[in-house]
Amino acid sequence: MRTVYVNGDYLPETEARVSIFDRGFLMADGVYEVTSVLGGKLIDFEGHAKRLQRSLGELDMPSPVDPGELLEIHRELVTRNDLEDGMIYLQITRGAPEDRDFAFPDPATTPATIVLFTQSKPGLADSPAAKKGIKVISIEDIRWGRRDIKTVQLLYPSMGKMMAKKAGADDAWMVEDGMVTEGTSNNAYIVKGNRIITRALSNDILHGITRAAVLRFAREAQMEVEERSFSIDEAKQADEAFITSASTFVMPVVEIDGVALGDGVPGRVSQRLREIYIDESRKAAV
Numbered sequence: 001m002r003t004v005y006v007n008g009d010y011l012p013e014t015e016a017r018v019s020i021f022d023r024g025f026l027m028a029d030g031v032y033e034v035t036s037v038l039g040g041k042l043i044d045f046e047g048h049a050k051r052l053q054r055s056l057g058e059l060d061m062p063s064p065v066d067p068g069e070l071l072e073i074h075r076e077l078v079t080r081n082d083l084e085d086g087m088i089y090l091q092i093t094r095g096a097p098e099d100r101d102f103a104f105p106d107p108a109t110t111p112a113t114i115v116l117f118t119q120s121k122p123g124l125a126d127s128p129a130a131k132k133g134i135k136v137i138s139i140e141d142i143r144w145g146r147r148d149i150k151t152v153q154l155l156y157p158s159m160g161k162m163m164a165k166k167a168g169a170d171d172a173w174m175v176e177d178g179m180v181t182e183g184t185s186n187n188a189y190i191v192k193g194n195r196i197i198t199r200a201l202s203n204d205i206l207h208g209i210t211r212a213a214v215l216r217f218a219r220e221a222q223m224e225v226e227e228r229s230f231s232i233d234e235a236k237q238a239d240e241a242f243i244t245s246a247s248t249f250v251m252p253v254v255e256i257d258g259v260a261l262g263d264g265v266p267g268r269v270s271q272r273l274r275e276i277y278i279d280e281s282r283k284a285a286v
C-alpha cells in the first residue's frame with residue numbers, strides 16, 4: 001500500500017481524507033504539479049516548484065509549504081514508497097470552507113489542502129511507445145483562457161484523450177484559430193530538417209518544464225529552434241513531430257489525423273532529443 005501526504009501527515013492511502021466541502025472537489029479550485037522520478041531521483045524539481053509558486057500566485061492562493069519543505073516531502077515519499085521510476089503528483093486546493101460560496105474563503109480561517117501521492121512506473125524511461133512513436137488526432141481547443149496556470153480543471157483534456165482512443169489514436173493536439181496550441185497533457189512540436197518548431201509561450205499554453213529544458217538542450221546541440229505557431233496542415237507535412245511532458249519526456253509522434261509523417265517511424269531529431277533529455281536530466285536529478 002502506498003504512503004501519501006495530506007496536510008502535514010504521511011498516511012497509508014486508505015486512511016487519507018479530504019473534506020467533501022473542499023473547493024478542489026466542488027469547483028476545481030486548485031493547482032497541481034507532476035514531477036517524474038528516475039532511479040529514485042527527482043527530474044527538473046526546481047522548475048516544477050517554481051511553476052507551482054507561479055500558479056498559486058496567479059490565483060491568489062497562499063502557498064501552504066515553502067520550496068525547502070516541498071523538496072523534503074517529495075524525497076520522503078520517494079523513500080517511503082521505494083519509488084525507483086514513476087511520478088509524484090502534488091495537488092493544492094483553496095481548502096474546505098464551512099459553506100459552499102463562489103467567493104474565495106479567507107485563507108486565514110480556511111487553510112489550503114495539500115496532497116501528494118506517487119505512481120510507480122517501472123522502466124519509465126524505456127517506454128515501448130517511444131520506440132514506436134504515437135498517433136495523434138486534432139480536436140478543437142475549447143479550454144479556458146488561462147492555460148498557463150496548471151489548474152486541476154482537466155475535464156476537456158480527459159475528453160480529448162477519449163476522442164483520440166475512440167479514433168484509434170493515442171492523444172489529441174488541440175487547435176485554436178487554425179493553429180495547434182498543445183497536446184491534451186503535453187507540449188507539441190514539429191521538425192523540419194534540423195529546425196524544431198513549437199508554439200511561443202503565452203496564456204494559451206502551459207509553460208512546460210520539459211519544454212524549457214528540451215529547447216535549451218536543442219540549442220546547445222546546435223539545432224535551430226523556432227518559437228511560433230503552426231497549423232495541422234503544416235504539421236502533416238513536417239519531417240517529424242514530437243511531444244514533451246514530465247511523464248513522457250520527449251515522445252515521437254508518427255501520425256497526425258491518419259497521415260504518416262516521413263517514414264512513419266520515430267524521427268532522428270526526436271530520438272536524439274529524447275536521449276539527450278533523459279541523459280542530462282538523470283545527471284541533474286536530485
Ligand code: PDD
Binds near residue numbers: 244
Ligand atoms: N501534464 N501542456 C499541458 C496541457 C499539460 O498538462 C502538461 C503536463 C504539459 C507539459 O508540461 P511539463 O513538461 O511541465 O510536464 C503541457 C502533466 C504531465 C499531467 O497532467 O499529467
